[in-house]
Amino acid sequence: MTPPLKTLVIGAGICGLSSAIWLRRAGHDVMLIDKDGPGAGASYGNAGLLAQWAMIPVNTPGIARTGLKYMLDPNEPLFMQWRYFPKLVPWLLKFMSNATDKGVRATVDGLMPLIADSVSQHEALTRGTAAAKWITNSDITYAYANRKAFDKDSYGWNLRRELGYIPELVEGPAVQEAEPMAGPNIQCLATLKGHGHILNPGAYCDALAQVLQEEGGTICQATVQDFDIRDGKVKAVITDRGTLPCDHAVVSAGIWSKELMTKLGLKVVMEAERGYHLHLKNPSQMPRNPMMLVKGKFGVNPMSSGLRCAGTVELGDHNAPLSNAPLELIRKNIKWAFPDLKYDEAEEWMGFRPSTPDSLPLVGEIGGTGVFAAFGHQHIGLTAGPKTGRWVADLITGKRPNVDLSPYDANRFG
Numbered sequence: 001m002t003p004p005l006k007t008l009v010i011g012a013g014i015c016g017l018s019s020a021i022w023l024r025r026a027g028h029d030v031m032l033i034d035k036d037g038p039g040a041g042a043s044y045g046n047a048g049l050l051a052q053w054a055m056i057p058v059n060t061p062g063i064a065r066t067g068l069k070y071m072l073d074p075n076e077p078l079f080m081q082w083r084y085f086p087k088l089v090p091w092l093l094k095f096m097s098n099a100t101d102k103g104v105r106a107t108v109d110g111l112m113p114l115i116a117d118s119v120s121q122h123e124a125l126t127r128g129t130a131a132a133k134w135i136t137n138s139d140i141t142y143a144y145a146n147r148k149a150f151d152k153d154s155y156g157w158n159l160r161r162e163l164g165y166i167p168e169l170v171e172g173p174a175v176q177e178a179e180p181m182a183g184p185n186i187q188c189l190a191t192l193k194g195h196g197h198i199l200n201p202g203a204y205c206d207a208l209a210q211v212l213q214e215e216g217g218t219i220c221q222a223t224v225q226d227f228d229i230r231d232g233k234v235k236a237v238i239t240d241r242g243t244l245p246c247d248h249a250v251v252s253a254g255i256w257s258k259e260l261m262t263k264l265g266l267k268v269v270m271e272a273e274r275g276y277h278l279h280l281k282n283p284s285q286m287p288r289n290p291m292m293l294v295k296g297k298f299g300v301n302p303m304s305s306g307l308r309c310a311g312t313v314e315l316g317d318h319n320a321p322l323s324n325a326p327l328e329l330i331r332k333n334i335k336w337a338f339p340d341l342k343y344d345e346a347e348e349w350m351g352f353r354p355s356t357p358d359s360l361p362l363v364g365e366i367g368g369t370g371v372f373a374a375f376g377h378q379h380i381g382l383t384a385g386p387k388t389g390r391w392v393a394d395l396i397t398g399k400r401p402n403v404d405l406s407p408y409d410a411n412r413f414g
């Protein structure tokens with residue numbers, strides 16, 4: 001009997017955990033390696049939304065004008081670390097060149113197969129395991145100051161409508177009836193029915209790590225530094241704790257994947273969209289279902305351990321420390337939207353959305369090396385992690401997933 005193939009998965013965020021579990025179920029000898037432990041990166045602190053409706057990228061037509069205006073106004077939810085700007089230019093130019101109707105539609109076409117059935121994919125990943133309890137069904141409500149603000153978002157809503165995502169609108173005094181937590185500054189709600197969220201993303205990652213180990217996979221805390229490639233094929237992964245032989249490797253290290261790709265000679269165009277959360281402990285109010293507070297561009301999600309307000313974008317260096325301005329703006333917008341809300345304390349957190357200029361992840365083999373990419377999921381990594389893991393496991397097992405994977409080509413940056 002031939003021994004099972006040894007596959008090393010680098011990075012234990014949602015993409016790595018999902019890949020490792022599906023690979024294990026496909027019969028591989030799987031080790032999941034993380035420098036800090038499961039759920040240490042963006043997968044810990046995100047807004048927890050299974051965002052099946054988030055197929056519209058940030059760079060829609062007109063972003064150049066609104067983006068610049070936002071960056072110069074501290075009351076708008078887009079921040080720039082100007083000292084990092086020169087390094088950001090190559091990414092920014094490509095990002096802007098995709099801000100056309102054609103570019104957006106290409107991204108939407110690429111994202112739909114990845115995210116549209118996210119809740120089912122999470123359910124399939126966790127069925128019969130203790131991790132299933134962290135997934136719940138819910139609607140998502142976009143909260144706007146008024147109808148005019150909703151109409152300003154018509155480009156995205158029209159595209160969603162074309163795909164069958166029709167919002168139910170509530171306006172005026174009926175808003176507070178529909179969502180008692182909303183204060184008078186919220187005068188328009190747009191709700192999409194039938195989606196889902198995660199009740200505690202950090203605990204969910206821990207539970208998935210447990211599932212992997214119960215099903216026979218192992219977890220190792222180490223920092224991956226390089227790959228041993230011979231005759232064009234990966235033979236081992238080199239870590240600060242020694243060299244680990246393998247038949248295949250999966251790179252699912254979020255924003256840090258970019259550095260690992262340079263070891264394979266690839267210059268992936270990917271930057272961190274730094275995002276923030278305030279996690280409110282013992283809140284006096286909870287929304288009926290998760291919301292997107294459009295003015296502040298953050299999610300407001302009722303979780304098992306409090307109310308999570310997570311979002312905003314700060315373009316900058318993923319090695320630089322947390323900035324206060326985005327957190328202060330989230331605080332201000334919470335007061336603006338929910339004037340009666342009280343809470344004990346707020347956990348402050350920053351994480352990195354790994355974002356490519358075409359808003360599509362890299363999924364697939366790097367050349368013929370036996371190293372597979374599973375990273376670059378920008379704002380929708382929690383949503384898309386389980387599907388990505390399934391595709392990666394299929395590819396490594398030699399099964400062709402029943403979907404066109406060319407939009408996610410891992411070699412598309414040359």
Ligand SMILES: Cc1cc2nc3c(=O)[nH]c(=O)nc-3n(C[C@H](O)[C@H](O)[C@H](O)COP(=O)(O)OP(=O)(O)OC[C@H]3O[C@@H](n4cnc5c(N)ncnc54)[C@H](O)[C@@H]3O)c2cc1C
Pocket residue numbers: 010011012013014015016033034035036037038039040041042043044045046047048049050051222223224225252253254255256257260273274275276277299310311312350351352353354374375376377378379380381382383384
């Ligand atoms: C504020 C905010 C809100 C968000 N809200 C949502 C949301 O509601 N819904 C949604 O779908 N997405 C959301 N996202 C995006 C989502 O969180 C990310 O896309 C997703 O978590 C990325 O997962 P990942 O597994 O690729 O990376 P990560 O979760 O970042 O994991 C990467 C892992 O790799 C490890 N690692 C790195 N380098 C090495 C190395 N050299 N050796 C070993 N290990 C290494 C790290 O320790 C880390 O654990 C949000 C993001 C932010 C910042």
